[in-house]
């Protein structure tokens with residue numbers, strides 16, 4: 251059982267969006283619900299920013315409007331994902347209790363007039379949250395329309411106020427027990443930072459120069475935990491009265507929330523994903539984001555809670571999606587494990603800061619190409635019932651976790667700010683995605699046994715236990731591919747002593763002594779296997795301790811030293827890339843690792859711009875190009891989207907797609 255089963259059993263793929271009826275009059279509600287039905291919408295998120303409407307004055311609740319809205323939706327057979335309205339408290343709260351608003355690192359208190367200005371640690375805020383959530387839950391827990399709960403919205407607040415400072419100290423006491431343990435973990439002998447009591451610790455507020463990196467890491471951990479606490483407060487109230495699944499919308503690679511530590515708190519992983527039509531790397535990045543969120547609850551089907559139907563309003567220049575790309579974005583999410591695709595938002599707001607954000611019903615109304623495409627998409631998604639609940643069977647894992655990202659990319663004063671964790675992750679993911687190879691993004695603590703290839707592009711900070719977990723991969727016959735600047739630090743960002751990567755030097759059969767960021771000219775590399783190429787950004791002074799050297803640096807101090815190594819372990823292999831190779835070289839390395847691991851692509855000779863992804867017994871083929879494409883497939887299949895049989899050649903129109911239902915596979919894990 252997964253959190254979405256009850257919903258999808260009756261409805262198939264979920265389809266809908268945020269709906270903000272408090273911005274509209276009842277005649278528009280009725281028109282909206284009729285349009286939703288016509289579009290095949292079966293799930294809407296209601297009330298996300300409705301606190302000021304629900305509780306116009308402290309303790310006075312007005313729910314008459316919401317009664318009517320929920321009844322309308324229920325009569326139309328549309329399920330409701332009911333939000334706790336706590337993402338944006340009403341102005342009266344900050345006016346009466348200034349301490350309910352967050353304070354930034356410079357001591358500036360956030361003002362009302364926007365949204366999300368609350369301090370997540372404020373007890374007064376939490377008391378008011380509790381009151382409004384209780385009121386909502388008491389009233390609607392048994393309402394037949396309510397099928398899911400949406401706690402807050404994009405939880406992500408960081409606060410440096412005095413109250414949060416107290417809560418940080420409590421958190422640190424629980425983590426370290428006594429202050430000497432904190433001093434050791436934070437290496438406070440440096441710059442006279444030794445604390446004689448927890449009472450002296452403050453959040454990393456504005457300071458003259460660099461902060462202590464371990465303190466910054468712990469502050470990020472604390473902030474994520476404090477937000478989870480606020481989530482738990484609300485989810486707990488819901489769960490007292492309701493069995494419907496509870497979730498909140500994550501923002502995939504958002505630094506503020508360590509989603510892996512929230513996995514057991516959400517019944518369903520929900521994500522907001524906004525591709526940028528003006529950015530050619532956007533489809534690959536979206537696929538990576540989907541592979542990340544799918545991994546949070548170990549491969550369970552997830553929900554794309556928000557995306558844009560056309561343009562967003564928050565980039566400097568907002569190129570809209572074509573209607574074809576809108577559909578491809580949705581199909582990509584389903585192909586990567588989503589059981590539902592929803593939007594921000596149903597009807598475009600006429601006022602407020604998001605008045606230029608696209609919606610499923612634009613300002614111009616339903617007689618528009620965009621809305622017709624929304625309607626057609628609803629019908630299309632209904633045909634994908636056979637994939638609902640199916641898993642993505644990935645044999646490749648890409649290792650990523652938040653603390654390592656924080657330490658390896660978001661802390662300043664590293665050897666290079668150009669070697670970025672997410673950039674590296676995307677670089678290693680891209681050839682896998684391009685080949686249509688299913689890949690799970692997982693933390694280093696995950697059970698890695700089911701994966702034939704484990705790729706660690708840039709795992710800067712790692713605990714001993716997690717490092718040992720990764721090191722077992724080649725020893726049990728799998729293939730491990732490690733990128734540069736990995737396993738450099740422990741969980742407190744303290745650099746490990748010895749030849750690097752200290753915990754993996756044995757398994758790699760290679761070890762290093764020095765990191766060497768490169769100047770703009772880069773460094774030539776010679777390789778019989780991959781040809782000559784220029785390494786950029788980064789190099790490492792490494793020697794082989796028994797590994798086969800597959801490429802060597804050709805110039806400078808590192809001339810003749812390994813750039814790329816491979817050590818075999820029986821059937822297993824451990825590869826080490828010490829630099830940033832060009833895209834084609836990295837693709838060739840990844841291809842070799844796939845061969846060594848015995849992982850093959852679902853299709854070969856796929857034209858450029860055509861994307862392949864397999865989920866269960868369905869192979870999605872998405873043509874992002876503006877031209878027709880022909881794709882050869884290995885055997886007869888049925889296209890779920892068109893209903894047609896396909897023999898061995900699939901003809902895809904411009905921005906067209908197919909979902910090929912294949913015979914069940916040999917391999918089921």
Ligand code: GLA
Pocket residue numbers: 403404522524556562563594604607
């Ligand atoms: C986020 C929020 C929404 C809306 C959209 C706009 O995802 O959750 O409320 O602001 O961005 O893109």
Ligand code: ZN
Pocket residue numbers: 351352353369370371372409410411412413414415
């Ligand atoms: Zn605070």
